[in-house]
Amino acid sequence: MLHYIYAEDLHLFPLLRDTMFRDRADQFKRRLGWAVKVNARGEERDEYDDMNPLYVIWERADGTHGGSMRFLPTTGNTMVNDHFPHLTDGVRIESPLIWECTRFCLAPKAERNVTAALTLGAGELMEEFKLEHYVGVFDPRMERIYRLMGLSPDVIGRATHEGEEIGVGLWEMTPEAFAPTLERAGVDRETSKRWFYQSFEMTPPFVERREIA
Secondary structure (H helix, E strand, O other): OEEEEEHHHHHHOHHHHHHHHHHHHHHHHHHOOOOOOEOOOOOEOOHHHHOOOEEEEEEOOOOOEEEEEEEEEOOOOOHHHHHOHHHHOOOOOOOOOEEEEEEEEEOOOOOOOHHHHHHHHHHHHHHHOOOOEEEEEEOHHHHHHHHHOOOOOEEEEEEEEOOEEEEEEEEOOOHHHHHHHHHHHOOOHHHHHHHHHHHOOOOOHHHHHHHHO
16 A cells, blocks of 8 residues: 655554665665765665655555655755756756656565555645646666656756766656556555545545545
8 A cells, every 4th residue: 555654653663664665775776886875784774865855655455565655845855956956957847746766676576566556646636736848857778768757857957976877857746647547556546545645634625525424
């Protein structure tokens, strides 16, 4: 299932938290060879994990991390604005309607539906928080995965950074994208909404309507 968890609440999900950061180390350091830091616990963390981001995390049946993404409002510190202004010609991407999405991660041997489930989570977050776009720095090797999700980025700029090509782009989740994403994720929209509202300890509107009926 999907969880939407702010960093300050990750301690409530210790197994999910620990396996997420270890899977990030495996993906970004070992498999992709990024110049990221891995701590003594085998976890990949950076300064943006200390800024109370919102994580969308797929939990496997055994309670471990299956995949995740990290979100921060662009009205605060973001990776794009702090470290990659050369990719945007020095223009800050800053709007309450745009959030930064980073650290898209899949656990080793992740189930086939996890990518679609994370896409679904991003879409629910965009709809419920009234966002218009996500912005993020991406590895071109990930573009194939984005295309499979139906979320090819609107590329703002590309450059070589520390010997690797990187890009920055904008993404959006249109209403038309939900049906095929739900099918690939293997869930219905009511379940998806329930996951969202449960994460924020809210009662889904469709449940209220049923109770009244």
